[in-house]
Amino acid sequence: QAKQVIGVSIPAADHGWTAGIVYHANEAKKALEQKYPNVQIIVKTAKDSNEQANQIQDLYTVNKINALVILPQESAPLTRPVADLKSKGVFVTVVDRGLTDPKAQDAYVAGDNTAFGRVAGQYFAQRLGAQGGNVVVLRGIPTVIDNQRVAAFNAAVAKNPKIKVLDARYGNWNRDDAFKVMQDYLTRFPKIDAVWASDDDMAVGVLRAIQQAGRKDIKFVVGGAGMKDMIKKVMDGDALIPVDVTYPPSMIADAMRLTVESRVTGKPMKATTIIPSVLVTKANAKQFYYPNSPF
Amino acid sequence: MSTPNPPVPPPPAASGAVPPAPPRPFLSRLAALGPLLGLLALAAVATALNPEFLTVSNLANVLTRAAFTGIIAVGMTFVIISGGIDLSVGSLAALIAGVMILVMNALTASLGAGAATIALGMLTALVLGSLAGLFHGVTITLGRIEPFIVTLGTLGIYRAVLTYLAQGGAISLGLEVGDRYSPVYYGTLLGVPIPILVFAAVALLGGLVLNRTRYGRYVQAIGSNEQVARYAAINVTGIKIATYVLLGVCVGLATILYVPRLGSATPSTGLLWELDAIAAVIIGGTALKGGSGRIWGTVVGAILLVTIENVLNLTNIISVYLNAAVTGFVIILVAFFQRSRR
Amino acid sequence: MSTPNPPVPPPPAASGAVPPAPPRPFLSRLAALGPLLGLLALAAVATALNPEFLTVSNLANVLTRAAFTGIIAVGMTFVIISGGIDLSVGSLAALIAGVMILVMNALTASLGAGAATIALGMLTALVLGSLAGLFHGVTITLGRIEPFIVTLGTLGIYRAVLTYLAQGGAISLGLEVGDRYSPVYYGTLLGVPIPILVFAAVALLGGLVLNRTRYGRYVQAIGSNEQVARYAAINVTGIKIATYVLLGVCVGLATILYVPRLGSATPSTGLLWELDAIAAVIIGGTALKGGSGRIWGTVVGAILLVTIENVLNLTNIISVYLNAAVTGFVIILVAFFQRSRR
Amino acid sequence: MTAPEAVPAVAFQGISKTFGPVEVLHDVTFSVAPGEVHALLGENGAGKSTLMKILGGYLAPTRGEVRLSGQPAHFRDSRDAEARGIVLIHQEFNLAEDLTVAQNIFLGHERGGLLLNDAAMGRGAREALARLGVTLDPRLRVRDLTVPQKQLVEIARALSRQARVLILDEPTATLTLQETERLFRLMRHLREEGVTMLYISHKLDEVKAIADRVTVLRDGRYVTTAPAGDLTQQQMANLMVGRELEAMFPPRGQAGPEELLRVEGLDVPGWAQGVSFTLRRGEVLGFAGLVGAGRTETFEGLLGLRPHRIARLEVRGRAARFRGPGDAARAGVVYLSEDRKGKGLHVNLHLRPNLTLMTLGRYAHPLLDVQAERAALRRAAQDYGIRAGRLDVPASALSGGNQQKLALAKILEVNPDVIILDEPTRGVDVGAKREIYHLIQQLAAQGKGVIVISSELPELLGLCQRLLVMHGGRVVGELGEGRMSEHEVIQYATGLKVDDHLRRDAHVHT
Ligand SMILES: Nc1ncnc2c1ncn2[C@@H]1O[C@H](COP(=O)(O)OP(=O)(O)OP(=O)(O)O)[C@@H](O)[C@H]1O
Ligand SMILES: Nc1ncnc2c1ncn2[C@@H]1O[C@H](COP(=O)(O)OP(=O)(O)OP(=O)(O)O)[C@@H](O)[C@H]1O
Ligand SMILES: O[C@@H]1[C@@H](O)[C@H](O)OC[C@H]1O
Ligand SMILES: [Mg+2]
Numbered sequence A: 001q002a003k004q005v006i007g008v009s010i011p012a013a014d015h016g017w018t019a020g021i022v023y024h025a026n027e028a029k030k031a032l033e034q035k036y037p038n039v040q041i042i043v044k045t046a047k048d049s050n051e052q053a054n055q056i057q058d059l060y061t062v063n064k065i066n067a068l069v070i071l072p073q074e075s076a077p078l079t080r081p082v083a084d085l086k087s088k089g090v091f092v093t094v095v096d097r098g099l100t101d102p103k104a105q106d107a108y109v110a111g112d113n114t115a116f117g118r119v120a121g122q123y124f125a126q127r128l129g130a131q132g133g134n135v136v137v138l139r140g141i142p143t144v145i146d147n148q149r150v151a152a153f154n155a156a157v158a159k160n161p162k163i164k165v166l167d168a169r170y171g172n173w174n175r176d177d178a179f180k181v182m183q184d185y186l187t188r189f190p191k192i193d194a195v196w197a198s199d200d201d202m203a204v205g206v207l208r209a210i211q212q213a214g215r216k217d218i219k220f221v222v223g224g225a226g227m228k229d230m231i232k233k234v235m236d237g238d239a240l241i242p243v244d245v246t247y248p249p250s251m252i253a254d255a256m257r258l259t260v261e262s263r264v265t266g267k268p269m270k271a272t273t274i275i276p277s278v279l280v281t282k283a284n285a286k287q288f289y290y291p292n293s294p295f
Numbered sequence B, C: 001m002s003t004p005n006p007p008v009p010p011p012p013a014a015s016g017a018v019p020p021a022p023p024r025p026f027l028s029r030l031a032a033l034g035p036l037l038g039l040l041a042l043a044a045v046a047t048a049l050n051p052e053f054l055t056v057s058n059l060a061n062v063l064t065r066a067a068f069t070g071i072i073a074v075g076m077t078f079v080i081i082s083g084g085i086d087l088s089v090g091s092l093a094a095l096i097a098g099v100m101i102l103v104m105n106a107l108t109a110s111l112g113a114g115a116a117t118i119a120l121g122m123l124t125a126l127v128l129g130s131l132a133g134l135f136h137g138v139t140i141t142l143g144r145i146e147p148f149i150v151t152l153g154t155l156g157i158y159r160a161v162l163t164y165l166a167q168g169g170a171i172s173l174g175l176e177v178g179d180r181y182s183p184v185y186y187g188t189l190l191g192v193p194i195p196i197l198v199f200a201a202v203a204l205l206g207g208l209v210l211n212r213t214r215y216g217r218y219v220q221a222i223g224s225n226e227q228v229a230r231y232a233a234i235n236v237t238g239i240k241i242a243t244y245v246l247l248g249v250c251v252g253l254a255t256i257l258y259v260p261r262l263g264s265a266t267p268s269t270g271l272l273w274e275l276d277a278i279a280a281v282i283i284g285g286t287a288l289k290g291g292s293g294r295i296w297g298t299v300v301g302a303i304l305l306v307t308i309e310n311v312l313n314l315t316n317i318i319s320v321y322l323n324a325a326v327t328g329f330v331i332i333l334v335a336f337f338q339r340s341r342r
Numbered sequence D: 001m002t003a004p005e006a007v008p009a010v011a012f013q014g015i016s017k018t019f020g021p022v023e024v025l026h027d028v029t030f031s032v033a034p035g036e037v038h039a040l041l042g043e044n045g046a047g048k049s050t051l052m053k054i055l056g057g058y059l060a061p062t063r064g065e066v067r068l069s070g071q072p073a074h075f076r077d078s079r080d081a082e083a084r085g086i087v088l089i090h091q092e093f094n095l096a097e098d099l100t101v102a103q104n105i106f107l108g109h110e111r112g113g114l115l116l117n118d119a120a121m122g123r124g125a126r127e128a129l130a131r132l133g134v135t136l137d138p139r140l141r142v143r144d145l146t147v148p149q150k151q152l153v154e155i156a157r158a159l160s161r162q163a164r165v166l167i168l169d170e171p172t173a174t175l176t177l178q179e180t181e182r183l184f185r186l187m188r189h190l191r192e193e194g195v196t197m198l199y200i201s202h203k204l205d206e207v208k209a210i211a212d213r214v215t216v217l218r219d220g221r222y223v224t225t226a227p228a229g230d231l232t233q234q235q236m237a238n239l240m241v242g243r244e245l246e247a248m249f250p251p252r253g254q255a256g257p258e259e260l261l262r263v264e265g266l267d268v269p270g271w272a273q274g275v276s277f278t279l280r281r282g283e284v285l286g287f288a289g290l291v292g293a294g295r296t297e298t299f300e301g302l303l304g305l306r307p308h309r310i311a312r313l314e315v316r317g318r319a320a321r322f323r324g325p326g327d328a329a330r331a332g333v334v335y336l337s338e339d340r341k342g343k344g345l346h347v348n349l350h351l352r353p354n355l356t357l358m359t360l361g362r363y364a365h366p367l368l369d370v371q372a373e374r375a376a377l378r379r380a381a382q383d384y385g386i387r388a389g390r391l392d393v394p395a396s397a398l399s400g401g402n403q404q405k406l407a408l409a410k411i412l413e414v415n416p417d418v419i420i421l422d423e424p425t426r427g428v429d430v431g432a433k434r435e436i437y438h439l440i441q442q443l444a445a446q447g448k449g450v451i452v453i454s455s456e457l458p459e460l461l462g463l464c465q466r467l468l469v470m471h472g473g474r475v476v477g478e479l480g481e482g483r484m485s486e487h488e489v490i491q492y493a494t495g496l497k498v499d500d501h502l503r504r505d506a507h508v509h510t
């Protein structure tokens, strides 16, 4: 059987979640190459869309890949370059951050960003209950998925008219920025009931800021994605971190596995595989805890 | 002051007061070629690691990519030689891309997705670029503010305005116009990709303007010593403003080539291009403090930066985490080889 | 011309040519205060928009945040005055943070989570910072490579090495050491947060060194004209290296204060700090081409930058997308008010 | 041609000029006849350059006006003045160091159409230089030129313009006899063509030789105008300083027995070879030679400022090695550069840091005692007669001669044993020159050794106990007090004569 070269193009490990992506991609590469001696997997990381576009071009021109598994830095800018590869006969699996034109891909494996926002929003609506409360939001970086998540969150929270979203600012999926934004929220709003940090890295910064200010009014903080430290807190019943919402970086491994299997066996791959975003609570936390992952 | 024959007798043989200059030392000439040698060495390593490097299609890829920051870097060379700096080029490219796409999308309704729409989009890019350059130039010269500050400010402003226009997401080019426009990036002329041709033209023109026109001469004189230039009755303010406008036009041009590539503008379009462009200029042998420099060096610098990235993509020997380290290391190494010049 | 006493002869009859100096023009003094006035104006606006701005706790937040880049900016002031630049400080901070945490975690096993471990961790930070500075200084002076290039290279290298050490993830401080260490960031002395105290001390010391010591004078002389400094028997190489080492130590110090804040180092730690630090220096009135500058200006610049961000967070009048635009605008505005100096 | 004609070519009418609060020109009125060489004399800081910059359109007068051929002239800028045929050769070099000789000569007046005609400019530059008798590759970068070469380029640049009024502000300060003579021939030729020239120099013998009439300024005021032939050099000097000047050169002292400095076999590759000499306590040793003889480079090499080899170096009888000026300064050897702007003085820094730069240790306890520094500056300003409107200004605000005094004061602050002065009186007025000569003798009398490198022969002859002459990078002659004469020195300097005991290494070529 002909050798299969699979290119994997993912964002550089610029924060916790993408670090998880890089980790899982490299683990999957080892496992899959072991299992299928005829398969070669090339993992590349890119620091921005432009570099990633260059990278997949190189994977095609030089490495002569048969299939590409890509987690695009950004949706819109990578649509054209990916479509270009597909038109040249490369099998394309897109992961997580979707392209703007689904025709540019063969298969799509993703977390559910709408659910990610909705699940969190529903928890807020229910937990804050009848008397409602003041909520502040930290957004990621300006991207489509961030817009989706925030929109879904707002929609879900709106179900409880007593909840007031005081402000939503960018924390850039970054601990430091989240720390500063939270500090200023605390200065500005004398009473905050809950924080949607929308990402576990940002939740780390938020917690520190609350701790520093010694504020007792905040009842809970919800991050997201499933960083091991946060899952641990949920498991341990930390009052401030009662729940988390999954968005597992291991989805890259799933996508790689599905792609390789379909290439090797010749069986078609499902067009869309959605890895649901679920609420992690004290009850189910154990099954989401990976102590060996960097994330 | 007219006699063709000098009124003074030729100097007596014995004087030799000011002996003729000895030929420029070979080593210093060699050092001037530093970046080029660096590029060749890198190419040799690349080919050894993966012979695919030398294929026409790969080289075309590399040069095409170098075109964007390369074109900007040519404009940046003028700014830096004149003693200035522009940190805003990446943001400006993003903003231009966004506005240009919005304009083309809007025009499609009335003018259709044809050449007229695209031409007007391109015009928008060039006008926007030169207006931004004009603003920089005027604020820096007449406003007497450090170029670093002015363009650090506009760096924030341009990107923020784009983010606002895109409402945090992406501004995407309509599919139909996109298809009509795409040859500007993906097309070739006599087998050579269009961006490479444009890059080559810009570089040649830049070299000509810098070395063979009054304007270029004045840019060097101003960067070397502004006071002297002023005493030589050079319009220092005008020339400096012109360098920023020129750079703005280069940014517009680069964006014109870039938009069909990815067909969209997002808050992260053009991120850190300023660093790449400035690095290309400095690696090429232009001094950051201005006064003198060379366009061909800049071109080599721009290609070199892209080549490093390309080589890293072609091989698998280095941990993905360490890519940036290799780039950093190569940059220092290349600079080391041209160092004796200074 | 007669008394043999001092090495220098007494006045010749005709001299006596030195009239008493009239006071320095008021306006030029005012302009020098540009950044400070800018800061005060900003504070006034901020208070009007949200009176919470003036609370002790908010001001403490602002100053504490300003401490990191502020301390680095003090070191950067020396480097820039001497005619250099350092782009690597943000990456270096990240690397130092990572290594420092690894060292402390490792030492916890043998030395426990006590003061000894923390002290050795801090020492690591300072040593690492000065070694990096030494490398920069030596490569720039003896290696004769543009500072821009050297530190652009190490910018990539340091962050890549950290990413490698963290395997892309976060390097986190052990919980117990973290708790023992946290007062360095969160603690106060006489009600003032420790980072503010350290920042103040660094700034005072920096000002003293720059204006009142031989070293500071030499730094200015070198930046003003390196050749003249060399002819005046100043050890140009040594002094320049020292500025980079000094900056490295400042980065180490800033990191020491920073690590207890979040207790971790990630690939995005210290991202773009170099831009903030350099901007603080330039906004503070130091010229990018070197020769002269002032520490207090740098301090004001660093605080100003953080304040803009703080004010934006405290109010809601501007779309979140446009935050960066406001920052850019204010930077240019402040620079405008101090411009007449140049 | 000496009598002022009815319509003067240039007339200054009640010109005043203030810089900030200081008025440096007060109501200056005099006129210059067409086709004359009109010398402008005055002490350092008298306002000569300022007046000429006003004429050249670089500065605007605060009051008064300039008339050209009877017409009031208000220049917008120097280009405007140049369009009226007024060209200024600056006292301070005005060259873009990164550009080549040809590019500088044609800066602002490039030849060619849309594209520059570099070949034509190269030829033009070569011609302009040839008129001065200089063969210099026009493609060289100005950065790589020696100081006198830069001066020649500066002159050539002015000559390449079609000047009706040519202003020469101390053009010969850095030139030796030969270049000066050539310049004068050229000036005479221009005079025949009807060009009016204003000439500034502190070398009064030159003024006597070339000028038709002389105007004297003192402290920014007009003093007098007289035919050059009617004044002796002594009278000119007295008019400048406003009092009777005594003898220029103090009596020479006697060198002591102790050897302060011994240099054997110093090579500075490309510049000097096999230079050996000794300097004793109390001695003033001169170095003569034409421009390009390699004197400057010899001493820059000695101080470790250039790559060099040396067979043996002794300071006060002990073997020493100078890796840089720091080593030298510690051993008590200091050097004053001939290139004031580029190597001698921080023109952008204030006077105080300039003065104390080499002796900061004295003021550091460990913090610098700024009060003491100020006191030192006040003292130095008195001692060296540094004239400045204010003391808290950048060195660039001083007149050329006063900058030179500051540079000299700076190195003498070190209280060195061996003092090497390269063109110490360049651009310095007669009064100050005399003071510097006295200072040199006094330093020698205090037991220091002084080496004077100078292109002004009379100065060397009047000051030195012993004179070494360099030619082509080698020492070719040594003259003791008895044999010192202008004629002798020139014989050696031009390579026509070589001392026997030096012939062994001095391979003379033309
Ligand atoms: N830009 C300036 N700002 C302030 N003072 C100035 C400036 N330029 C010149 N001066 C002062 O004006 C006076 C006259 O200077 P000028 O250069 O005209 O003297 P000069 O006669 O040419 O002297 P020298 O023989 O030393 O060249 C000096 O006191 C000088 O310090
Ligand atoms: N452009 C040049 N390129 C190469 N060599 C040169 C150049 N100009 C001069 N030289 C050589 O440099 C040496 C020294 O030149 P320089 O003018 O500095 O001598 P100097 O004796 O110090 O003269 P000055 O009278 O100006 O002090 C001479 O041997 C001369 O041949
Ligand atoms: O990087 C992103 C991560 O931080 C967020 O939590 O989920 C989506 C990812 O793309
Ligand atoms: Mg003068």
Ligand SMILES: [Mg+2]
Binding pocket: D295, D296, D297, D338, D422
């Ligand atoms: Mg000399």
